[in-house]
Amino acid sequence: MADSFKCLACNSNKYHMVLDMGEVPLANAFVQNSEDTADQNREPLSLVMCLECDLLQIKDEVDRTKLFSNYLWMTSTSSGAKTHAENLSEHLWKRFGNNEKKPFLVEVASNDGFFLEHYRDAGFDILGVDPSNFAEEANARGLPSIRDFFGVDVVNKILETREKPEVMVARNVLGHSSELQDLVAGMQKLLSAEGTLVLELPYAYMLRAELQYDTIFHEHLSYLTVGSLHNLFKRYQLKITNVDFVHMNGGSLICEVMHENSKVASNDQAMLAFEKFIGLNTVNGWENFAKDVNKQRKDLVALLTDLKNKGHKVVSYGAAAKFMTMLNYCDIGPDLVAACGDANTRKQGLLCPGVHIPVVSPKELIDMSPDFILIGAWNFKDEIISVMRNKYNFKGEFIMPLPYPEIID
Ligand SMILES: [Zn+2]
Missing domain, CATH: 3.40.50.720 (NAD(P)-binding Rossmann-like Domain)
Structure with missing residues (x-):
């Protein structure tokens, strides 16, 4: 096969084609009028499964600068986001809150600070990291934020002045990252010894079960299952300690992740068995998609x-x-x-x-x-x-x- 592919998570070049959607314009390339050519830049769009680590992902990556040139979306424009932010911050405080000492919480891809504000109000000491200009807007609103892509470099910078956080939150981040390995390496480095990384991400089981093929677009690079997450974290000496579900983005996983040598036991065996049972991480399981x-x-x-x-x-x-x-x-x-x-x-x-x-x-x-x-x-x-x-x-x-x-x- 002449075309190039490199798995986002494990660098393997072996893949299986799950769905080829042909050439599609970028999903955020809205145009002013029919003469406007901003949307004529069509890019191949197809979903593949890595044959080494089972990660479902977009086969051809689009240049990052093209993708973010038309950023028209902000968290706070949706009213459903408000309820979710309230529920999630309450849930996190119940699990990790401590009135004696404000636990330190870092949010990865904190966007305009909408969730950060809720975490702060719940009682956490907060810090956000986001690559967009929204980080500056958040800072101006008194929500401490660093404008940068989250990875090992920014983690080194944070650790110059701060302790490692007890809680890290990353909502809808992994699937959108083109630098998945640096992202997870950064998370592993920043998280304190008994700290918890809380991830929210659309569950690829729903992609298959509900035929949510429209969630496949160029900016959404990978589609996660508990199995592929397990394989990914294992390479960074991390383990899944809790799995939960939430009605966001058509059905999302909330995974808690800790260091491999943490006192808390891993807790994804039943989910791995379930996914094996339904063939979610196999080529055959996606045969009819x-x-x-x-x-x-x-x-x-x-x-x-x-x-x-x-x-x-x-x-x-x-x-x-x-x-x-x-x-x-x-x-x-x-x-x-x-x-x-x-x-x-x-x-x-x-x-x-x-x-x-x-x-x-x-x-x-x-x-x-x-x-x-x-x-x-x-x-x-x-x-x-x-x-x-x-x-x-x-x-x-x-x-x-x-x-x-x-x-x-
Ligand atoms: Zn792989």
Whole structure:
């Protein structure tokens, strides 16, 4: 095989192709108008499994500078994030809190400091690390943050002035890291001897079970299972000491990780046995995935075409990165979906990458008198339905695209 591949976690060049989606524009490359060429830069997108360490990952990495040039997303724009931040900070304080001494908590990829603020209010002494300009915004709001990519270098810098933290939090970080080995090496180096690293990440079991292929996009580089995490941490003398689940991003794992020689026993044996039982970390276990995804595409386009032929107006809601993957993979344009509503004012007035569906405000979307709303950001399904019904008095029906296209009331 002439093409190059190097596993993000173990450097192996042996892989198995799970799903080839062809060439797709970058999910955040929204354009101003149809002459704007920002989205013409299509990049190959395919999911593979490393045959050495089982890590599911994107085969071809895109230049990092291209990916972050159009950053239109912030944690705090979603109201679901608020509840989650409250719950998580309460949970962390219950587990690791100590009123005698404020435990030191470092958050990796702290974004605009939205979660940091909750951890601080819960009682932790906090520090965030984030590569974006949001780190500076957080600092200005009194939430100590370092602007940098998290890895061994920044850890050395932190350790010049600080003790090792008792708690580290990394939400949705591992899967987005192009420097996975340096990231985990940095975590291992920074974490105190009996400290706990708390990870939140979308569970690749849900990717398979719910056919969430739209979560595959260029910025989302790896798709984790307890098995692949176990293999990854083992190489850095770390172990999984607790596994939990949370309804975020379509079903996420919350894993607690400690040093291999910690007094706390590892606790992932049952999950590893379960994943072995369902073949989650094997090539055979993913055998039908591409076929099922292809069927969903055909069924969704058929449903939208049928509604259009019957004279119905269909729009969508939630211009999330994942929805851009789906629209482009299915080649759904403004002829089938007239507009895409989104509350993020930074996206309104722009066109979706590749397929050029206009992004409008929720109010403008409703003013178009749609009969059906295709739910783009399905992980916020309940929130979207409730806002559209109660705030905008939408009387039509909703379409859930996954795991199979379905009209719901
Ligand atoms: Zn590997």
